[in-house]
Amino acid sequence: MTSTTTAPLVQIDNLHKNFGAVEVLKGIDLEIAKGEVVCIIGPSGSGKSTLLRCLNHLEVPDSGTVRLAGELVGCRAEGKRLRELRPRELARQRARIGMVFQRFNLFPHLTATENVMEAPVQVRGDAPSAARQRAGELLTQVGLGEYGDRYPSQLSGGQQQRVAIARALAMDPQVMLFDEPTSALDPELVGEVLEVMRALAIGGLSMIVVTHEMSFAREVADRVVFIDGGVIVEQGNPADVLTSPKHARTQSFLARLI
Numbered sequence: 001m002t003s004t005t006t007a008p009l010v011q012i013d014n015l016h017k018n019f020g021a022v023e024v025l026k027g028i029d030l031e032i033a034k035g036e037v038v039c040i041i042g043p044s045g046s047g048k049s050t051l052l053r054c055l056n057h058l059e060v061p062d063s064g065t066v067r068l069a070g071e072l073v074g075c076r077a078e079g080k081r082l083r084e085l086r087p088r089e090l091a092r093q094r095a096r097i098g099m100v101f102q103r104f105n106l107f108p109h110l111t112a113t114e115n116v117m118e119a120p121v122q123v124r125g126d127a128p129s130a131a132r133q134r135a136g137e138l139l140t141q142v143g144l145g146e147y148g149d150r151y152p153s154q155l156s157g158g159q160q161q162r163v164a165i166a167r168a169l170a171m172d173p174q175v176m177l178f179d180e181p182t183s184a185l186d187p188e189l190v191g192e193v194l195e196v197m198r199a200l201a202i203g204g205l206s207m208i209v210v211t212h213e214m215s216f217a218r219e220v221a222d223r224v225v226f227i228d229g230g231v232i233v234e235q236g237n238p239a240d241v242l243t244s245p246k247h248a249r250t251q252s253f254l255a256r257l258i
Contacts, residue, residue, distance in 0.1 A: 009034040015064035026230040039217035042227040056097040098168030098176040104160040113148035138166035158189030175206040
């Protein structure tokens with residue numbers, strides 16, 4: 001899964017984010033290699049989802065930078081100052097960063113196929129016929145090849161989340177962000193989504209996953225990052241962090257999950 005390429009695909013430098021008087025991210029430094037699967041764990045309110053949303057500029061950091069393949073995300077450098085990208089420029093950049101949310105956020109009036117082909121047609125300008133063919137291939141990849149004509153209301157939660165994954169993949173992203181993608185699912189539906197994510201990881205897709213599924217992190221992640229209080233407390237390979245954590249805060253968090 002992990003690439004031997006030395007230059008990081010994603011580089012996060014001294015990232016800070018406040019919501020009013022509350023400092024949610026307190027100087028995050030993190031690098032993700034091409035092909036690496038990084039699982040981010042931590043208690044509720046620790047800053048995990050905020051970090052993920054800063055990576056594609058859904059949340060604008062107060063300071064610090066995010067780079068994708070060496071390019072600043074959400075802004076450009078003009079001398080010593082950073083300027084926000086225009087909406088169209090930002091949309092093109094976000095196309096390289098796929099994101100799957102806790103809630104599926106599918107368009108209810110579009111079929112599964114139409115949901116998957118929407119962004120390639122509207123954002124990238126793909127021909128509808130080519131986008132439809134690609135949507136069918138991606139739905140087949142996530143195990144829903146026969147469900148393309150169904151609307152979200154006709155699909156289970158697990159099926160909707162798999163459509164959401166196919167929709168994110170349709171833009172051929174360089175990295176995929178998953179924000180607790182199974183937290184809104186009934187327990188019996190969790191496995192089908194995790195199985196799709198396992199296959200993507202095996203296929204070499206770069207992935208950053210905020211998750212509470214420790215068995216998934218242990219099995220699939222190249223690295224586990226524990227965040228608490230807006231800082232990275234501990235990180236390392238899954239066996240070390242999840243089985244023999246060094247920091248007391250990590251130990252306390254994991255003990256509550258057993």
